[in-house]
Amino acid sequence: MNQPEPSRSFLSRHQFLIYRLFSLSGLIPVGAFLVVHLLTNASVLGGPESFQSRVDMIHSLGPLLVPIEIAFIFLPMLFHAAVGFAIIAGGLPNVGSYPYVGNVRYTLQRATGMIAFAFIIGHLIQLHWLGAPLRGSEGGFDPHHATSTAAIAIRPLLVSILYAIGVLSTVFHFSNGLWTLGITWGLWTSPAAMRRANWVSIAVGVVLAAAGLGAIGGLRTVDVAKARGVEDRMDEVKRMLKGEMPIEEGRSPAVRGTSNSSLPNAGPVSSEGT
Amino acid sequence: MIQAVETNHDAGDVATAAGHGAGATSRTIHVRVLRQDAPGQESYWERHAIPYEPNMNVISILQRIAATARAEDGRSVAPVAWDCNCLEEVCGSCTMLVNGRTRMACTALVDRLLEDNSEEIELRPMSKFPVVRDLVVDRRRVFRGLERVEAWVPVDGSYDHGPGPRISPEDQEDAYPLSTCMSCGCCLEACPQYTKIEVVQREGESAEAFDARRKAAFDRGFVGAHAISQAMLFNAHPTGRMIADERLAALTGEGGIQMCGNAQNCVAVCPKHIPLTRSIARAGRAATVWAIKKLFDR
Amino acid sequence: MAQPRVLVIGGGLAGLAATMRLAESGTDVDLVSLVPVKRSHSACAQGGINSVNALTRQQGDNEWKHFDDTVYGGDFLQHQPPVKEMADWGPRIIDLMDRLGVPFNRTPEGFRDQRRFGGTLYKRTAFAGATTGQQLLYALDEQVRRYEVSGRVKKWEFWDFLEPVLDASGRCRGAVCQDLVTMQFRAFPADAVVLATGGCGLVYGRSTMSMVCTGSAVSRAYQAGAWYGNGEFIQVHPTAIPGADKLRLMSESARGEGGRVWVPRKPQDPRDPREIPEAERCYFLEERYPKYGNLVPRDIATREIFDICTTDGLSVEKDRLCVYLDLTHLSREMLDRKLGGILEIYEKFQGVDPRVVPMKIFPAVHYSMGGLWVDYQKSSSGGLEEGDPKNQQTSIPGLYAIGECDYQYHGANRLGANSLLSCIFSGLFCAPSVIASGAAVRKTSAEESSRLFDASLRRQEARHESLLARRGGNENPYDLHQQLGGLMTRVATVVRRNEQLAAAYDEVCGLEERWQRCSLSDTGNWTNQNVVFTKSLGDMFPIAKLILKGALLRDECRGAHYKPSTAMPGIAATDPVEQRREAEEWCDRFEANTRKWLKSTIAKHGADGHPQISYEDIDTSLIPPRPRLYGLVGGDVIEEVWRERQRAAGQAGETSPQPVAAGA
Known part of the structure; x- marks a missing residue:
């Protein structure tokens, strides 16, 4: 009373807002990006051209892609991670004493959050342009050769296993987070509603896990040489359509050679922005 | 804090008590107690051996320990200090960690404990509150939580103003379980997000200054499931909700509802089976609506 | 000390009600309690709280009838004005607790629901589940917390009251208390001191009372000169769960819903109770009271259960006295719906499901009707003069007693659901009296005050030190x-x-x-x-x-005090003329007994450590005493004679005797 209360920091004064933004950022945009990413990856199961065409769609954003990536993916993800680590540091997991389902999930949410973070860093270093300075000129993901470069990158068994762990952790973190988000924001309040919501989040998790593991399986089984061929031909077409290459009669096997390609209808494509 | 102790459970019965058996049973219960002589001192384990009797609870074990004041190795020791009062799980005093888990000592039946582990019963003080001595902890922060969320009906006064508001049976049935919260602190002890705050009086610090500093420290920490639930209880009451905004302001302040990590241990360990997670989710919803409203009303 | 300051000892219903009222009136309050006040023994009360209500009023009930039931149930051992005042306040108190947010059970239309309790014909009892006491306590705790936040109230939890501090004139000027954590002593100067420290069940070892109910605070006041009234009147509840550490209450409603009390005819029959055939069971209450069966009033049930175990030696167990309270013949669905709460307590503590196995129960000490003698100022209407400093004041000026620790409201036997009312009533009602008393105090100089308190502090410190220093005992x-x-x-x-x-x-x-x-x-x-x-x-x-x-x-039988040698048996004769003669004799004896024993017992602590007992006449000016004839053989003849005598004495109307089922 007679002691002046120490003025509270910005962070503590806005703790509620920060935690709510943290919660929201897990769903939008980070979670939404995850869903798009995993479903895009899963398209590899439809063949290299399917995957390639989706990658091309993303890259059609052209010069906008980098700022969009930074503003809507990397910064929110960094924010989510930073607050997440602060939350983890402030908690005292006690699943040993209280091995209840909810508590196990609480603990897993934190563990998978940290695994996902490590995985994403590794993933970026290995494949993303952000990681290029770290990994050197070799490797990485070439958006014009989506399937083949990705397949080469994750083909070693150890890498595949790490990816599987990373993907499953991320999916658990997201779908479990979806459920807790609903409690945090008060979407489901009664135990019965929480149970129903839990089934939904489990379904989301199963679908995303299937998509993520499917993509890994697909990349491991795809014929890299063949895929490369497909990608080369698709790349040619794209460049031809953009006028970078003359269209020559008989030089368009890419179109005729792919039985189920939707490429001709894929709209404008761009090779810029990588 | 007053500890009455019966050394023998026949006490109080009439003449036939004389006939009770010397050769009843020679089973021994081994009890391990984590003791601490005073705040700031090292804690240490002490073992006790208690003759088994049927229908004992942890309270009666502690009563036997107090009466004999002897450790298993025969040393004279000071009796173990512990909190209790009603012994029927309605006052909230005797919370402690029995075999590692928070619960009321009065309903911790020895026969059940021995079914799980016949070797030993382990007693520890709650870990989220400063130890006063042995199994006695300082739970002032629990009550401070109730102050933070203004857990009361803001009536004009105690003079006659006729009956209270009419309330439907459904609303009463919704409120009643929340109102049985006895501030025992089990939900807080089991909560991985609720961490210990121990403030030590400084040299030369007045009692008032220390009290104010301690309250300020409490107010920065997580308010806890019990207080969130009480806030929801009073926000649902026709008169109580007249200061609903003040409670929501408290719940969205530092250490408020946002600290909940949804581990849901609170509801699992609550001796009164209070739907704490429902209260928390409702508080989350109310806070969402309130925060948005505030954003647009200002 | 311009600002009035009062010390309240004890934070149960009475202490909190008083604190709330005092704080509301602008008085600073120091509230001392052995435990955090929310953990007080009031939390253990289950049944409900009595008062006349809109519904019973339309059925012919009124405050007077509540008052009458209370003094009749208490065998007329109370001064009547305070009881009348309490009954009059009942409806207002329920309304207040309702406004404070107590979750009373509701009717479909949203009004407070009521149930019927012993000793009355009306559904007067408002209740909140099976934890009414807890709910009332919490509502008051919350209000006091409000005043604590505003700075009007300062709580001293985990503090022990050691002695009242009296000045040369014998007036209480405060108290000395001890911190149970640091063991430090502290003087609490106050304009007045209010004791609200509950019953003394621990004098009986184990009882249904909480561990703080040692009676030590009251004893310390008594040893300092306060009188103690009706000490010998201790209520024993018929059905409690024997425990190694405590005897836990098993509500009467178990029998109300069809529970049967029995013992095996063979002493300590080792068989599983479920395997003992009907013919080998003794349903002693049903056998001895065919009309009322298991629902005889508390004192009778208690006495019979006690007798069958001690006199007849038919206790279920040898080492531990108990009888069976059997619900196993009732449907599980009904039991869960109507008795779920109390059955859960039994299951939790005994580890046995009472829906499957008969419960083992035994009577247990439950409530002290007696307590510190307190005064009152009668008003012209027969109630109390509100705000008079005498109300609730002990024989020590400036020292007040309220709640279970006073002797004033329940006489020789308390009716169920009246204790919560008396606690809240005495707490609220005493506040203006306490303030008036404090205002009359000549302000003490600091020097005088410190001299006064230093002596007490030194005495208590010396007692403490000498206890710690005892060696070789x-x-x-x-x-x-x-x-x-x-x-x-x-x-x-x-x-x-x-x-x-x-x-x-x-x-x-x-x-x-x-x-x-x-x-x-x-x-x-x-x-x-x-x-x-x-x-x-x-x-x-x-x-x-x-x-x-x-x-x-006390050589008589009255309420909870039963001496076989002084019991007044019923009428043995069968011949009408002889019956009439015996009834006349019975009434003569009753009148003689009333003249001799209808008096409060007053105990004063003697210098030699022994109590000096004297008796005080009781104000029965409102309702003349009449015999309690419940279950007595020939009671109808006695009643007839009694009515005739009353008519002859010119008394009629409302106060005519009505043998009411005297359940407590």
Whole structure:
């Protein structure tokens, strides 16, 4: 009373807002990006051209892609991670004493959050342009050769296993987070509603896990040489359509050679922005 | 804090008590107690051996320990200090960690404990509150939580103003379980997000200054499931909700509802089976609506 | 000290109600309690709280009938004006608690629901589940917390009241208390001191009371000169769950829903109770009271259960007295719906499902009707003069007593669901009296005050130090307490006999002497529960002695006090003329007994440590005493004679005797 209360920091004064933004950022945009990413990856199961065409769609954003990536993916993800680590540091997991389902999930949410973070860093270093300075000129993901470069990158068994762990952790973190988000924001309040919501989040998790593991399986089984061929031909077409290459009669096997390609209808494509 | 102790459970019965058996049973219960002589001192384990009797609870074990004041190795020791009062799980005093888990000592039946582990019963003080001595902890922060969320009906006064508001049976049935919260602190002890705050009086610090500093420290920490639930209880009451905004302001302040990590241990360990997670989710919803409203009303 | 300041000791219903009212009136309050006030014993009350209500009023009920039921149930041992005032306040108190947010059970239309309790024909009892006391306590705790936040109230939880501090004129000017954590002493100067410290169940070892109910605070006031009234009247509840640490209440509603009490005909039959055939079971209540069966009133049920175990030796167990309370013939669905709460308590503590296996129960000490003698100022309308400093004031000016620790409201026997009312009523009602009393105090100079308190502090410190310093004593305080409890339960509960009481008195004196040789196993000065308990044990002896002596001297049967040698049996004759003659004799004897014994027992602490017993006439000006004829053979003839006498004496109308089922 007679002691002046120490003025509270910005962070503590806005703790509620920060935690709510943290919660929201897990769903939008980070979670939404995850869903798009995993479903895009899963398209590899439809063949290299399917995957390639989706990658091309993303890259059609052209010069906008980098700022969009930074503003809507990397910064929110960094924010989510930073607050997440602060939350983890402030908690005292006690699943040993209280091995209840909810508590196990609480603990897993934190563990998978940290695994996902490590995985994403590794993933970026290995494949993303952000990681290029770290990994050197070799490797990485070439958006014009989506399937083949990705397949080469994750083909070693150890890498595949790490990816599987990373993907499953991320999916658990997201779908479990979806459920807790609903409690945090008060979407489901009664135990019965929480149970129903839990089934939904489990379904989301199963679908995303299937998509993520499917993509890994697909990349491991795809014929890299063949895929490369497909990608080369698709790349040619794209460049031809953009006028970078003359269209020559008989030089368009890419179109005729792919039985189920939707490429001709894929709209404008761009090779810029990588 | 007053500890009455019966050394023998026949006490109080009439003449036939004389006939009770010397050769009843020679089973021994081994009890391990984590003791601490005073705040700031090292804690240490002490073992006790208690003759088994049927229908004992942890309270009666502690009563036997107090009466004999002897450790298993025969040393004279000071009796173990512990909190209790009603012994029927309605006052909230005797919370402690029995075999590692928070619960009321009065309903911790020895026969059940021995079914799980016949070797030993382990007693520890709650870990989220400063130890006063042995199994006695300082739970002032629990009550401070109730102050933070203004857990009361803001009536004009105690003079006659006729009956209270009419309330439907459904609303009463919704409120009643929340109102049985006895501030025992089990939900807080089991909560991985609720961490210990121990403030030590400084040299030369007045009692008032220390009290104010301690309250300020409490107010920065997580308010806890019990207080969130009480806030929801009073926000649902026709008169109580007249200061609903003040409670929501408290719940969205530092250490408020946002600290909940949804581990849901609170509801699992609550001796009164209070739907704490429902209260928390409702508080989350109310806070969402309130925060948005505030954003647009200002 | 321009600002008025009052010290309230005890934070149960009464203490909190008083604190709330005092704070609301602008008085600063220091609230001292052994435990955080939310953990007080009031939380254990289950059934409900009585008052006339809109519904019963339309069925012919009124405050007067509630008042009448209360004094009739109490066998007329109360001064009537305070009881009348309490009954008059009932509706307002329920309304207040309702406004404070107590979740009373509701009717479909949203009004408060009520149930019927013993000793009345009306559904007067408002209730909140099976934890009404807890809910009322919390509502008051919350209001007091409000005043604590605003700075009007300062709580001193985990503090022990040691003695009232009296000035040269004998007026209470405050108290000395001890911090149970740091063991520090502190003087609390106050304009007035209010004791709200509850009952003294621990004098009986184990009871249905909480562990703080040692009676030590009341004993300390008594030893400082406050009078103690009606000490020998202790309510024993028929059905409690025996436990190694405590006797837990098993509500009467178990029998109300069809529960049957029985024992095996073969003493200590070792068979599983479910395998004992009907023919080998003794349903003794149903056999002896065919009309009322298991629902005889509390005192009778208690006496019968006690008798079958002690006199007939038919206790279910040998080492532990108990009888079966059997619900197993009732449907599980019904039990869960109507009795779920109390069955859960049994299941939790006994580890046995009472829906499957008969419960083992035994009577247990439950409530002290007696307590500190308190005064009152009668008003012209027969109630109390509100705000008069005499109301609730003990024989020590400036020292007040409220709640279970006063003797004023329940006479020889308390009606169920009246205790919560008396606690809240006396708490609210005493506030203006306390303030008026404080205002009359000549302000003490700081010097005088410190001299006054220093002496008390030094005395208490010396007592404390000498206890800690005791060496080589061979007495264990816990053993002594057990012996005291065993002795008191044996001789001063259900059935009382003079030779036993006299012998027990000497035994208690012996125990008290042995207490002087108690050695402590903890001689430290930090949270020393050992020394705190030993002190409170020492203060149990004066209470035990006044209970025993009061019981010894009171040669009659009244309410909870039952002496077989003075019992008035019913009418044995079958011939109408002879019956009539016996009834006349019975009424003569009743009138003589009323003249001799319808008096409050007043115990004063003698300089020699023995209680000095005297008797005080009772104000029965509102409702003339009449016989309680419940279950008595020939009761109808006696009633007829009694009515004739009343008519002859010119009394009629509302106060005519009506034999009411005298359930407590």
